[in-house]
Amino acid sequence: MLRTTLAGRLSVVLAAVAVTGAGLEPAYAVERCAVSSKTVDNPAYSGPWPDNWDFTVKACVTKSGPSVRHWTTISWDLPASVTSAGSIFHASGTNVEVTAMIEGGGLAVTKRTDLAERLNRAKDGSFTPASHTTRWPSRYRLYTDVILFLDWKNDGKGPQMLHFSPSPSIPGSAR
Secondary structure, eight states, rough: OOOHHHHHHHHHHHHHHHHHTTTOOSOOOEEEEEEEEEEEEEEOSSSSSSOOOEEEEEEEEEEEEEEEEEEEEEEEEOOOOOSSSSOOOOTTEEEEEEEEEEETSEEEEEEEEEEEHTTTTTTOOOEEOOOEEEOOTTTTTEEEEEEEOOOTTTTOOOOOEEEEOOOOOEOOOOO
8 A cells, every 4th residue: 555645745736736727727617797688569569468578688708718608598578468379470580699709899600599489489488599619819808799689470570689788708718
């Protein structure tokens, strides 16, 4: 059986800390988020019940080692005028767009996810679309931008664009 002294074990730990701390990124994740809300009137409804939808978006950017993850969670509360599942939104124009942005201008990556099916279920809800990861040099500061497109049926218009607060920025880190 091999016995080590406390000093021997401590020197091994200190050597490991010195090697892992020598210019490498931290192993833990750094996350920055912003939460914003909007109340939206259903332009296709003119009945006696309240028809405002409440949307809340949490836009986040997470840095872990050399990768920067862009993600969002969108939540909604239905108005009293929505009493059963149905066809409120067009599928082709109702989605959430999550964009990895470079501070000062510049688009990194955009990902769109359909929301019509979820919103047409006539239930309060929340959804986190699949995130995407970018790698940019540390001279760039990255953030997540979120836009919600709502294409109401029977309003005679195209999709309505709702821009929510972007996440705070963090530096890139890819080498």
